[in-house]
Amino acid sequence: MPKTAILGTGHYVPSKVVTNDDLAEMFTTSDEWIQQRTGIKKRHFIEESGIGASDLAVPAVKAACEQAGVDVQEIDAIIFATLSPDYFFPGSGCFLQRKLGLGQIAALDIRNQCSGFLYGLQIADAWVRTGMYRRVALVGAEVHSTGLDFSDEGRDVAVLFGDGAACVLLGPTDEEDRGVLDVTVHADGSGAEELWIEAPSSAHVPRMTQQMLDDKKHYPKMNGKQVFRWATEKMPEATLAVLGRQGLGPQDVDLLVPHQANRRINEMVAKKLGLPADKVVHNIEVYGNTTAASIPLALSEAVRDGRAGPGSLVLFAAFGSGFTWGAGLARL
Numbered sequence: 001m002p003k004t005a006i007l008g009t010g011h012y013v014p015s016k017v018v019t020n021d022d023l024a025e026m027f028t029t030s031d032e033w034i035q036q037r038t039g040i041k042k043r044h045f046i047e048e049s050g051i052g053a054s055d056l057a058v059p060a061v062k063a064a065c066e067q068a069g070v071d072v073q074e075i076d077a078i079i080f081a082t083l084s085p086d087y088f089f090p091g092s093g094c095f096l097q098r099k100l101g102l103g104q105i106a107a108l109d110i111r112n113q114c115s116g117f118l119y120g121l122q123i124a125d126a127w128v129r130t131g132m133y134r135r136v137a138l139v140g141a142e143v144h145s146t147g148l149d150f151s152d153e154g155r156d157v158a159v160l161f162g163d164g165a166a167c168v169l170l171g172p173t174d175e176e177d178r179g180v181l182d183v184t185v186h187a188d189g190s191g192a193e194e195l196w197i198e199a200p201s202s203a204h205v206p207r208m209t210q211q212m213l214d215d216k217k218h219y220p221k222m223n224g225k226q227v228f229r230w231a232t233e234k235m236p237e238a239t240l241a242v243l244g245r246q247g248l249g250p251q252d253v254d255l256l257v258p259h260q261a262n263r264r265i266n267e268m269v270a271k272k273l274g275l276p277a278d279k280v281v282h283n284i285e286v287y288g289n290t291t292a293a294s295i296p297l298a299l300s301e302a303v304r305d306g307r308a309g310p311g312s313l314v315l316f317a318a319f320g321s322g323f324t325w326g327a328g329l330a331r332l
């Protein structure tokens with residue numbers, strides 16, 4: 001069986017920059033509070049109504065193909081990870097396929113929130129290894145800004161998220177020392193309501209009522225402390241598991257590319273793994289939490305600024321709503 005190589009990476013964020021001070025004009029918060037608790041200084045939001053996750057994904061996919069030296073038309077499958085799809089159905093992967101003019105190739109949406117990239121990586125790895133597909137565009141893309149509660153009630157969540165997209169292009173390789181080495185993913189539904197959006201809900205008749213809107217059930221709700229506690233436990237656990245299965249340890253890793261939910265979470269994870277600061281990628285300062293896009297976005301930047309390149313052993317880790325979490329290991 002061939003291994004699955006990361007052939008190229010690309011990312012795109014919309015041009016509208018929203019600083020912490022901008023948010024402080026909408027509700028009671030401060031640049032100091034946000035930076036101290038999360039590390040975030042600013043984030044990008046879509047410029048106008050009508051731009052969906054699939055729109056942000058288009059330039060990200062093109063950039064990944066360009067870096068890989070692969071024609072976009074060679075993509076034979078799309079995996080689209082998002083918690084903020086353009087529409088409830090069909091999936092954003094179908095819209096992306098149409099926008100890229102990719103004929104009738106397979107398009108799969110997955111909804112695994114902040115762990116979406118890792119769930120997608122595990123699926124893509126299996127597809128490529130078995131010869132099912134040869135050029136898989138694994139996309140993470142989110143438009144959060146249209147779904148946040150920009151009032152004092154929703155401020156704990158509203159300060160965290162940003163819009164953005166990123167793509168990793170995957171394909172087979174015979175190179176001995178290259179490719180995805182391992183991915184582990186997990187879920188624990190006992191934490192489902194700790195970070196969720198309750199409505200609209202197909203379990204309710206009707207799915208959305210004025211009362212639900214008045215109660216702000218259509219905005220994300222989060223038990224931040226609980227998420228923080230789980231994340232700092234599960235991310236090290238999962239990363240050590242994949243390293244252990246490969247007979248490796250944290251000292252072998254060239255770069256940790258974690259999900260960007262909170263800088264303090266990632267600093268604690270790095271500390272638990274004994275990784276020095278220069279081996280950890282942070283970009284939450286400028287993008288906030290872009291959920292399914294955050295790991296490929298951070299990887300794409302690291303490749304572009306030279307922190308990661310051919311031969312680098314890269315460790316991925318994520319934790320998020322579900323709860324879902326996981327880790328992955330790849331040699332570029």
Ligand code: ACO
Pocket residue numbers: 028029030033034037038083113114155156157159195223224225227228231261262265289291319320321
């Ligand atoms: N600005 C100012 N004050 C605020 C804000 C804000 N934006 N938000 C909350 N506060 C206030 C609270 O009301 C509270 O005030 P009180 O003490 O008077 O009651 C105080 O600040 C402290 O609030 P805490 O919730 O205790 O703050 P905490 O230190 O836990 O930080 C945070 C909150 C940043 C959200 C943190 O819990 C966190 O990062 N959690 C993890 C988030 C995460 O990883 N999410 C998962 C990824 S997302 C996904 O999967 C979709």
